[in-house]
Amino acid sequence: MNRLSVRQLLESKGLSGSYGGIHLSAAGHAGSLNTLHVVFDENVGFSAFLKMFDYDPRAKLSEREYAATGTWTLRAPMLALSTPDPALAFPFGTRLRPQLLIRNAAAKPIDASLRFTWRSGGASGKAAGPQLRLLPYETRRIDVAALQDGTTLPKDANWAAVILTSNALPDELMAVAVSYDQELKYGAQTPFSDQLAFHWAGSQWQYDPHHDSVITVGNGGTKPTTAALTIVYNQGAQKYELEQALQPDEQMWIDVGKLIREHVVDKNGKTLPQDLTFGSYDIRDLGNKGIGALFEGKIMYDTTYGHVTYGCGVCCAYQPLSFGGIPSESPFREPPAMV
Amino acid sequence: MLRPSLRRLSFFLSLFCATVTFALLFSQPAWAQATTQYAPPTRKAPPPQAPPPAVDQQQFISYWTTETGWRTQLELRNNQATGVVAVTPVLRATDGSETALASVTVQPQDVQSFDVEAAIGTSAPQLIGAYGSVLLRYRASSFSALYAVAMVHGVGHSVAFHIDGVGEDQSEITGGAKAFGGFPTPPQAITSFSAIKEKLLFL
Numbered sequence: 001m002n003r004l005s006v007r008q009l010l011e012s013k014g015l016s017g018s019y020g021g022i023h024l025s026a027a028g029h030a031g032s033l034n035t036l037h038v039v040f041d042e043n044v045g046f047s048a049f050l051k052m053f054d055y056d057p058r059a060k061l062s063e064r065e066y067a068a069t070g071t072w073t074l075r076a077p078m079l080a081l082s083t084p085d086p087a088l089a090f091p092f093g094t095r096l097r098p099q100l101l102i103r104n105a106a107a108k109p110i111d112a113s114l115r116f117t118w119r120s121g122g123a124s125g126k127a128a129g130p131q132l133r134l135l136p137y138e139t140r141r142i143d144v145a146a147l148q149d150g151t152t153l154p155k156d157a158n159w160a161a162v163i164l165t166s167n168a169l170p171d172e173l174m175a176v177a178v179s180y181d182q183e184l185k186y187g188a189q190t191p192f193s194d195q196l197a198f199h200w201a202g203s204q205w206q207y208d209p210h211h212d213s214v215i216t217v218g219n220g221g222t223k224p225t226t227a228a229l230t231i232v233y234n235q236g237a238q239k240y241e242l243e244q245a246l247q248p249d250e251q252m253w254i255d256v257g258k259l260i261r262e263h264v265v266d267k268n269g270k271t272l273p274q275d276l277t278f279g280s281y282d283i284r285d286l287g288n289k290g291i292g293a294l295f296e297g298k299i300m301y302d303t304t305y306g307h308v309t310y311g312c313g314v315c316c317a318y319q320p321l322s323f324g325g326i327p328s329e330s331p332f333r334e335p336p337a338m339v
Numbered sequence: 340m341l342r343p344s345l346r347r348l349s350f351f352l353s354l355f356c357a358t359v360t361f362a363l364l365f366s367q368p369a370w371a372q373a374t375t376q377y378a379p380p381t382r383k384a385p386p387p388q389a390p391p392p393a394v395d396q397q398q399f400i401s402y403w404t405t406e407t408g409w410r411t412q413l414e415l416r417n418n419q420a421t422g423v424v425a426v427t428p429v430l431r432a433t434d435g436s437e438t439a440l441a442s443v444t445v446q447p448q449d450v451q452s453f454d455v456e457a458a459i460g461t462s463a464p465q466l467i468g469a470y471g472s473v474l475l476r477y478r479a480s481s482f483s484a485l486y487a488v489a490m491v492h493g494v495g496h497s498v499a500f501h502i503d504g505v506g507e508d509q510s511e512i513t514g515g516a517k518a519f520g521g522f523p524t525p526p527q528a529i530t531s532f533s534a535i536k537e538k539l540l541f542l
Contacts, residue, residue: 001433036401045497201418204450236448280450305497
């Protein structure tokens with residue numbers, strides 16, 4: 001294992017600038033190479049994860065374009081907008097600076113489009129973003145905060161799902177979303193991914209006086225579907241089940257703490273125990289079999305230090321041939337998640 | 340992220356399954372009609388198909404650390420509807436040497452988490468104040484029976500990283516090269532370059 005300082009690498013090569021791309025290659029056994037890229041500053045309490053994307057030049061769009069729209073599509077499900085959701089418990093007056101970094105990793109120009117599905121405390125909507133033409137190997141910064149001018153995105157919107165479509169082949173175009181305040185003390189990230197799935201197995205959620213978790217499930221397909229979210233607790237022995245019909249691009253938005261605090265009943269009339277502090281979750285697409293059309297995201301925040309981390313679920317293709325047996329899951333997982 | 344070869348396999352497997360399902364569903368009305376007309380003899384439903392046999396599986400997490408000021412927590416989720424998963428976490432040091440920790444049993448759809456330094460205890464003092472990667476060994480029908488995450492926290496401040504477990508892609512791209520892309524630095528507008536204390540890349 002090697003741990004490298006990117007700063008030192010850049011300085012040793014005399015490279016300047018403040019952002020750009022990186023490319024790694026291996027002469028052999030590339031499948032055994034795993035990477036992780038992080039930035040942090042302990043002094044101000046800042047940390048971010050800069051997602052690395054696998055790039056397979058043999059990949060065909062038909063293999064990776066799960067919604068069958070014929071375009072390479074990436075989604076970031078939970079971009080925190082300028083006005084933070086009060087649920088994040090950031091100090092009053094905190095303003096975030098949501099931004100996107102979009103990189104063309106190909107030796108050709110790529111045309112791309114951005115669109116947003118935003119939400120605030122009492123409203124939600126869709127908005128078209130800018131059209132982009134990225135030059136070969138260009139990395140472009142998109143200031144989403146500037147788009148919150150009341151014309152593209154509402155000034156008081158708290159969240160947006162970002163959908164990036166393009167004429168690129170798989171992973172020729174990649175993106176990172178970040179949203180931090182001026183001092184880098186408060187903020188959140190949301191990962192871009194192309195993955196849609198029929199089934200997502202979620203990781204751990206937490207809820208106590210210092211933690212809460214927000215989970216979202218979106219319909220990335222072109223037809224309406226119904227999403228089922230199951231909160232699993234008590235060592236996997238008990239379940240709390242919610243279902244919601246979702247139009248294309250629409251998202252189910254679940255604040256786990258709110259479910260517990262407000263005694264929200266599930267589809268079976270059940271409530272979560274008031275002393276429940278952690279568990280996991282599971283998501284299924286009830287409207288699609290096979291590949292499925294759902295994307296998902298989760299954030300957990302810790303009021304102790306004000307940091308928000310996100311975690312992605314594992315996508316599982318469903319194998320309907322195991323009739324009568326347990327649903328088996330394909331040996332696949334998704335994505336390197338980031339903070 | 341799905342390895343490219345696994346993505347292709349996933350896609351074609353899903354397509355195959357969807358096709359077979361569709362064919363079965365499509366054929367059902369004719370079969371149902373035949374039963375009402377000819378009242379076939381009662382037959383038992385076929386026995387549930389047994390899941391594939393459990394085999395040895397491995398996942399890798401690219402980073403753990405017990406260095407001063409850092410804490411690593413491992414989260415293990417059993418994605419299976421039935422059957423426990425026993426996971427043996429193995430800490431790899433930077434030189435590749437391995438130290439196995441105590442096995443962790445995870446109930447179906449349950450999640451277990453533990454602190455790496457506490458799990459090391461006094462059994463492997465050389466791993467205190469060290470860093471490396473994690474190997475997770477378990478037996479299950481499929482790789483995705485286990486969802487593994489490392490949470491790396493900076494103690495006492497708002498620094499935390501969520502690192503997912505991944506599998507090994509046995510395939511290699513023609514020509515023997517594989518590329519990754521990412522962003523080596525944060526966006527200019529959220530920080531001045533010099534404000535960031537450290538940027539690390541792990542290979």
